[in-house]
Amino acid sequence: MTSQQTHSGKVPDIPPAVYTHTADPDSEADICDMQSVASDTAPVAAVEPFTISISPYVIEDLRERLGRARWPDEISGSGWEYGTNQEYLQRLCTHWGHGFDWKEQEEQLNTFHHFRTSIDGQGLHFIQEKGNGSYRIPILLLHGYPDSFVRFLKLIPLLTTPGPDGRCFDVIVPSMPGFGFSDRPSEPGMNTTRIAALYARLMKKLGYPAYMVHGGDWGSSIAEQLAIGFPKNVLGIHLTDIPYTHLFTVKQEELTDVEKKYGQAAMKWQKEEGAYAMLQGTKPQTLAYAVNDSPVGLAAWIIEKFYSWTDHPGNLEKVYTQDELLVNLTIYWVTQTAGSAFRIYYESMHHPSKQAAGKIMTPTAICIAPKDILPPPREFAGRIFHSPQWTELPVGGHFLAMEQPQLLAEDIFRFAATVTPPHR
Numbered sequence: 001m002t003s004q005q006t007h008s009g010k011v012p013d014i015p016p017a018v019y020t021h022t023a024d025p026d027s028e029a030d031i032c033d034m035q036s037v038a039s040d041t042a043p044v045a046a047v048e049p050f051t052i053s054i055s056p057y058v059i060e061d062l063r064e065r066l067g068r069a070r071w072p073d074e075i076s077g078s079g080w081e082y083g084t085n086q087e088y089l090q091r092l093c094t095h096w097g098h099g100f101d102w103k104e105q106e107e108q109l110n111t112f113h114h115f116r117t118s119i120d121g122q123g124l125h126f127i128q129e130k131g132n133g134s135y136r137i138p139i140l141l142l143h144g145y146p147d148s149f150v151r152f153l154k155l156i157p158l159l160t161t162p163g164p165d166g167r168c169f170d171v172i173v174p175s176m177p178g179f180g181f182s183d184r185p186s187e188p189g190m191n192t193t194r195i196a197a198l199y200a201r202l203m204k205k206l207g208y209p210a211y212m213v214h215g216g217d218w219g220s221s222i223a224e225q226l227a228i229g230f231p232k233n234v235l236g237i238h239l240t241d242i243p244y245t246h247l248f249t250v251k252q253e254e255l256t257d258v259e260k261k262y263g264q265a266a267m268k269w270q271k272e273e274g275a276y277a278m279l280q281g282t283k284p285q286t287l288a289y290a291v292n293d294s295p296v297g298l299a300a301w302i303i304e305k306f307y308s309w310t311d312h313p314g315n316l317e318k319v320y321t322q323d324e325l326l327v328n329l330t331i332y333w334v335t336q337t338a339g340s341a342f343r344i345y346y347e348s349m350h351h352p353s354k355q356a357a358g359k360i361m362t363p364t365a366i367c368i369a370p371k372d373i374l375p376p377p378r379e380f381a382g383r384i385f386h387s388p389q390w391t392e393l394p395v396g397g398h399f400l401a402m403e404q405p406q407l408l409a410e411d412i413f414r415f416a417a418t419v420t421p422p423h424r
């Protein structure tokens with residue numbers, strides 16, 4: 001089962017951003033040891049418009065599989081304690097098979113401008129939406145797991161609309177390698193350092209010599225790698241969490257009492273909630289067989305994370321509609337990328353990413369939601385990043401761009417005003 005990809009064959013007119021920067025993206029300093037992971041001399045492939053068009057036979061097969069699901073037993077009254085609640089999952093999958101209109105959702109997705117290109121043989125899908133004002137700042141929006149480019153669909157129009165000071169954004173949203181409509185890596189080693197290098201070349205190809213980066217989950221790790229590898233091209237990074245690897249890099253004797261409590265909470269979470277990451281980081285292929293063959297299995301695996309990591313009052317649909325959840329699930333299903341998405345955990349565990357020699361001096365903003373997985377203390381973030389902007393939101397969880405897009409957009413605009421010149 002593969003998606004039917006529609007390409008016009010015409011290379012789009014992509015003018016350079018209004019805001020420019022004096023950095024040379026070909027300089028040794030900017031490449032910063034990244035030549036080994038993304039060759040700057042490789043042939044340049046065209047950037048081609050892309051239309052999402054899934055075969056109706058794929059959708060029909062999905063519905064048939066949902067109808068043939070063999071449901072397990074469940075401890076009565078256990079709710080979500082043992083994992084995904086069966087009553088909720090059955091209701092969601094019933095809608096997926098009988099009420100959910102993929103064609104309608106596909107049309108909505110295609111109202112955005114999608115493109116595909118190839119860098120070092122890796123096919124990348126991305127959305128590019130240009131700002132509606134005269135002062136446009138390029139920004140990369142980087143998703144994580146278990147979401148996709150869908151994470152940012154509510155945020156994009158808020159960023160392309162000019163703010164009170166006239167700034168707006170040219171928004172670029174790539175699908176990570178192995179996710180969505182990007183190619184699935186066929187060789188080992190596609191860690192966050194390599195992905196960052198691919199994105200740096202993508203931005204160069206699109207005519208953006210300098211840009212901001214926003215990321216959460218794996219997106220924050222990739223944003224950090226862009227700041228490490230391409231400091232003269234990255235105007236600033238805006239994060240919703242601290243990359244988890246830093247929990248293991250700071251010596252315990254150097255931590256404050258608040259930081260030690262944060263570390264203890266992280267260890268407790270790892271024992272009680274982190275088994276999925278250990279499985280995906282050690283034997284991703286074993287799990288892939290199950291979720292690639294069973295849409296109910298795929299939904300159970302992913303929806304449990306949305307339930308656990310979202311700020312909601314016990315009802316997930318107070319935050320997301322069923323269709324919003326199912327669009328993300330359907331993208332994993334029709335592209336058969338559930339298994340390849342797991343591998344970012346394996347690659348990061350077995351091929352560790354580049355670490356900064358000291359504090360990362362690229363301007364950094366950190367926007368913390370109270371119901372995210374592990375909200376860090378400010379002093380811990382200050383050990384790693386030069387962080388002139390720190391925001392603690394009153395609401396929100398892990399998928400902040402989907403849960404509270406307006407609050408997130410306001411924080412990004414506020415940060416942009418500190419890292420770019422005033423509008424004239």
